[in-house]
Amino acid sequence: MIRLDANSDIPLYRQLYQYFAGEIEAGRLEAGERLPATRELAGQLGLNRTTIAAAYELLESDGWISGEVGRGSFVRQRRAGTSRKSIIWNELLPSAGSFRGSSGHTAGTLISFATSRPSEQLFPLEEFRQTCRETLEDPGLAGMLQLGSPGGYEPLRRHLLEEARTEGVAGPNDDIIITNGCQQALDLLCRVLVRPGDPVAIEDPVYPGLKNLFSQAGAQLIGIPVGQVDQIQRHRPKLVVVTPNFHNPTGETLSLAARRELLRLPGAVIIENDIYGALRYEGQALPTLKQLDETGGTILIRSFSKIAFPGLRVGWVIGPRPVIQRLMDAKQLTDLHTDQFSQAVLLRFQESGRLAEHQKSMLFAGAERLRAILRACGQFLPAGSTFSRPQGGMNLWVQLPEFLDAGELLARSQASGVNYLPGKHFSVSRNWSNALRLSFAGLSTLQIEQGVSLLGEVFSGEMAAQPALAMV
């Protein structure tokens, strides 16, 4: 019996592929056996015949089966020698358990709220070109192309550290390391600070790339509702990871009082992920935890990815010297150092004032888009829905009436041309089945309005179809 999961992030044709490849690998389907005809199998599974055909094509191109015109598809003889030394990869490889499908490239999707990234329409390409051309004339070009050091490209390190010192973000005992964006910053910190069983407090809901990373490192994850810092202390975590500004996925900002309370936690190391901090569209900026912390127990992560070009992977960590030294050791083993040409280009992009100019247009567009999504959510989401009211960043968090399952409704939304990430992907310990994240920064105000309007139709349609439930 073939079981497929329509709500999975893995497309149906690929699930089907995996099923057959597994059966062949395990010997349950033997060489020469005929696979069911596509029409027949489509009927059995209630699927479109092209889905079956796509799976068979992939099986054929990967050498699992061969098709014979007019006769059907047959399991192929494995290559000679396979039995003698073949590796059963599925037994050897531990279960993946990681998160796939954040790319949001679902076929046929017109409007995708699924990815937290800037709009490439806003990229100042001519300024980028000019910055590259200038960097290419730098007398230090050969040095940029040579093997570098794990801490990062020295002129960029110096620049960012000085900037941090000026802002009061870096103290005299702090140092800096350049990483491949925030994700690698978190990964290196995880390697250096987390041992299996360590209690680590993270926000719930939380960005899956953070949750999965610490969970794979064997941390004992403690999900803290966003903003409820008073609930942290009784868990006595070794580490607290927070995104105080425009948290992903909720878009929420930690109040000054909560920041101060967090800093009173005895003995815990705080990792402050400030990836969205530069994208405040309204309201007063608050000091970072790192600025408020007088004890040197906070480690700050920042990045160029959200405010400039995510395709160039450059972020950084500011923290106490002993931590940064260990991060450099870990970085050296991980990938030696971050791409130096991109570091040099981003340094020049910043020093030339072009980054500040670009940030202005990002803030202008972001403010517009934020207003648009708040307006659209107010107008189109069904009664009983709630949503966060971010002051910046890229994400907004919607909670539908409890009996609606955003994961189950995703397929129907995609069929209407709209994509999003259901709440379940962000779940630590709470159940977020009725929630979804809408990443609005990459879409025009028109797309936002259309997209939320279409979502509203899907969700309201489901409510209308479940009147009994709606009464509960």
Added chain:
Amino acid sequence: MIRLDANSDIPLYRQLYQYFAGEIEAGRLEAGERLPATRELAGQLGLNRTTIAAAYELLESDGWISGEVGRGSFVRQRRAGTSRKSIIWNELLPSAGSFRGSSGHTAGTLISFATSRPSEQLFPLEEFRQTCRETLEDPGLAGMLQLGSPGGYEPLRRHLLEEARTEGVAGPNDDIIITNGCQQALDLLCRVLVRPGDPVAIEDPVYPGLKNLFSQAGAQLIGIPVGQVDQIQRHRPKLVVVTPNFHNPTGETLSLAARRELLRLPGAVIIENDIYGALRYEGQALPTLKQLDETGGTILIRSFSKIAFPGLRVGWVIGPRPVIQRLMDAKQLTDLHTDQFSQAVLLRFQESGRLAEHQKSMLFAGAERLRAILRACGQFLPAGSTFSRPQGGMNLWVQLPEFLDAGELLARSQASGVNYLPGKHFSVSRNWSNALRLSFAGLSTLQIEQGVSLLGEVFSGEMAAQPALAMV
């Protein structure tokens, strides 16, 4: 009592800094206490006074001490609040145990054989500039700067996979992932394939970045003498990591017979690090293990780092589809994806034929440099020394007469203006105290000749000073 290690890779002033910072942090030196005068301490320790002054300057700039003109240096009061919630980083952070000092940037060194990297004098800067300028005009530029996918920049992936298929390096069940150079390829493979306690066979001596990586992952390392593949099977390793072409540090190449024998190992996964494969200066190219392997149990690693620009971190892994899929999952958690602009630039550098042109000049220079170092070793190394005879790559392995310790002689060599990496850094289970690695690819033939000549003097001088030992 202050103990400093003159043979350490850590400069003396920094060791001194660490000593005092540690004493202050531990409370053994209290606020207000006066540090010894530089002249006095220099006398006690038999060091130059500038070394002491450099350590004190760093202590002062980091806020540990403050200097008062005419009175001396005093331990500073720690900042308020420190005692309440200060993190004792040295207790929290596990011991580093990793390898520092491969950069070879020792002050005063004129000729460094310490780093396995190409010469930046050979970088074709104008061709690189032209390639960048063309890439900047690519209509897909905005896409390159946008968030990418963990497998790599699609046009580069396709190009490299097609090339690998044409060469017979990739079979129908293989796929490819782009990584930040070979180091990250090894790191991702380690994450995906190694569990604590797994027996992993590696060559002895071996590149420290490989040994430390697998050792930190908890692998049970089995050191196999380079080329002795018949010694592997009795250890029943889960994984075998080999560099068949121009192995680092020995420069040796695995014979065709040994390659075939390796592939007869039952059940072990083979990781073939082919980072130097394109740098063959003489002799016939041999097929890769991946080409010879008919069972799909070999995973191949390659990189642009040694043949183009190490400062752009782009390498790749070719292996069975299930492995590559897991590597992509791990890559997504590690750093999302590799810098896309550099991937696009390197693709164009290759497609335009510029890489092939550059490779020609690398091969020409490499052949000259290889001849120069072989000649110089024959001429200048003391009697009783042996050295490898590589046919390519960047490294040559010297074994001095057994009673000489290359680690102990390093300080004296550096004082003569020559740097190298002593054999101890490459040791898995054998003792390589009398060995050293000479990385010759980054130096001119003149530097090579001068450098080896100076080393010869240091080593011969030591032999002359130990006539009794030399008799043994």
